[in-house]
Amino acid sequence: MNLLRDNDLIYGRLLTIEEPHLIERYNKALAAFGLKPTARASFEIDRSGYSPQVAEDLGDVNYLDPNQINRRFIILTPQQIDLPVVHTAFSNTSQLLFEFMTSNQRVINALTIKDVIYGEIEDSVAKVEDIEDLLSINQVEFKVLSAEDVTGKATQLATLVDRLKQEPDAWRDTAMLEEMVDLAKVTGDIRENALVPDHVIFRHNAYWTSHFGGLYVFVDPGMTTVISDPSAPGFRRSRPWQVSYLSLHDADKVFEFLLSTGRIELPRASWIEKSGYLEHRADMLVRSLIHQSDPKRDLGKADRVWLQTWIHSNASLINSDGTFPFLNAAKREISQLGQLKIEDVPPRQRFLVVRARPDHPDAWLTNSLISDFVPFDFMSRYVFNKPAFYRDYEDFNEVWRAHVVATLKDTYLKDKAGFRQRLYGLTD
Incomplete structure (x- = not known):
């Protein structure tokens, strides 16, 4: 693949990460996933935060996609929205990430000033064993975390602010006020900078997946069409009134x-x-x-x-x-x-x-x-x-x-x- 890489035909248009504070944040996200930190002084990432260099170091091309389902992501900068996704089991991963980042642009802009955003694109399936598992996925939810828990602390601060507004004597609670000050030191002014993503659920529509040697799913009103090799487990097994199965051959x-x-x-x-x-x-x-x-x-x-x-x-x-x-x-x-x-x-x-x-x-x-x-x-x-x-x-x-x-x-x-x-x- 070196010839492809040298000519930008694979892993092209990626973003170089070399700032020490961004590398430190990336490593915090890796640690949260139970992975070893990278010792590299520079590496490249795609829209999802996937790095070919980190994958090589870990000896695992699926380090952000361990079961080829519930894809992980690491967001260091809003710039990632303009990057491709170079390694994924689902063709619509790139679009889902784009929708998430577009819908929560202000939050991502604010959070990445202070922290790294990471998490999973979660659905109802933990592991794909047959076609029915794939068809059960109707929507996905972005489970969002941050290394310094800025999001969690912003939610906590917002709750205390609401209490302060609604309870007449809350301003007398010195411990609560001190807690609010400490939280604000991390989050900043949450009135100006929204720090909690509010658009996290997205539809899971037509896609190609690498499962079972390559499988297409097309969605039309009243009917879902699966196109794959007939040897795929679950092919033509159930729901003929809802699912049409076609051989890729x-x-x-x-x-x-x-x-x-x-x-x-x-x-x-x-x-x-x-x-x-x-x-x-x-x-x-x-x-x-x-x-x-x-x-x-x-x-x-x-x-x-x-x-x-x-x-x-x-x-x-x-x-x-x-x-x-x-x-x-x-x-x-x-x-x-x-x-x-x-x-x-x-x-x-x-x-x-x-x-x-x-x-x-x-x-x-x-x-x-x-x-x-x-x-x-x-x-x-x-x-x-x-x-x-x-x-x-x-x-x-x-x-x-x-x-x-x-x-x-x-x-x-x-x-x-x-x-x-x-x-x-x-x-x-």
């Missing part, structure tokens, strides 16, 4: 689900032609076929002319695979008719020519699912399905790794927002 039924629930855009000239979507798929395919036929070939200097020459010279391979001719035929039909008759396309090839509806709340998750059916498109895998991309990368040889990294660096990393907007219509 059944391209026909998965596509029909995405289409019937309005999650995908069908191939129409209005977006296909201006996006270059089919050209992108074809380019990814050809590069993959070249690598399969000659694993040691360096594609670093392969320009468009060279690629076109290779296509002509390897017509039999191209035709036997069938994907490139299909993409060319689809492009011609869309150019002539303005659309492609999707019902005439074999189920698995349908995923080559569709994308998630950009305005749908599940657009990112849907594009991630689509990428599972188009694994040769490593760029789409990287953008929407990083866990799958990193698994694929482990099996790449050194030549292909170098090419993949160079391609991502020279295209996607140069203009992430522009790339996503052009190909997928996404504006954020």
Whole structure:
């Protein structure tokens, strides 16, 4: 993974922590979780406070996610809201943290001046043993603590302030007044700085999870849809009136689900032609076929002319695979008719020519699912399905790794927002 790290394709955009007081606070949070403190003078963290360097020292990549459920977090600074989440068992962890930090921005700003915020994103399940455990999670609650207990002391001070206001003789209680002074030395003026988060419960909606080899959950009115390998424990076991189970290997039924629930855009000239979507798929395919036929070939200097020459010279391979001719035929039909008759396309090839509806709340998750059916498109895998991309990368040889990294660096990393907007219509 060193090549990925050196090119900011893994653990990129993290925040460096090197101030002694922040490292001390981080260690207090680690101690509260029963973990060894870090001796590093500098390390990086993501939005959740996860640090690849601390994980390496502890020998545990799941040190903030011990059972891949009830995710822990450590917040040292409000700046973390702008960071990615680089290691999680649930795709919506990043969004839940963003909602929590946005909803409690004033509290986090005030608390992190004095203290570190840590805790768990808690739900009703302590350990996931089958699909039903996942489906029982409807909402999560942020259990918030702080090393110096500033939050607890602020709550205690607020209670005493209320007592002072409501009980006529409370001002005569010298011990209580002294206690209030001591608490205020820690909390400051709680009238000006709210120190207790008041938005801690959030909905747990559609997501992907790494449990059972990778599983998708989509939520619609009256029906929840699970898409996974049928070998996952609990698959099709219960509640058929509430839960629909689809095999991740059944391209026909998965596509029909995405289409019937309005999650995908069908191939129409209005977006296909201006996006270059089919050209992108074809380019990814050809590069993959070249690598399969000659694993040691360096594609670093392969320009468009060279690629076109290779296509002509390897017509039999191209035709036997069938994907490139299909993409060319689809492009011609869309150019002539303005659309492609999707019902005439074999189920698995349908995923080559569709994308998630950009305005749908599940657009990112849907594009991630689509990428599972188009694994040769490593760029789409990287953008929407990083866990799958990193698994694929482990099996790449050194030549292909170098090419993949160079391609991502020279295209996607140069203009992430522009790339996503052009190909997928996404504006954020």
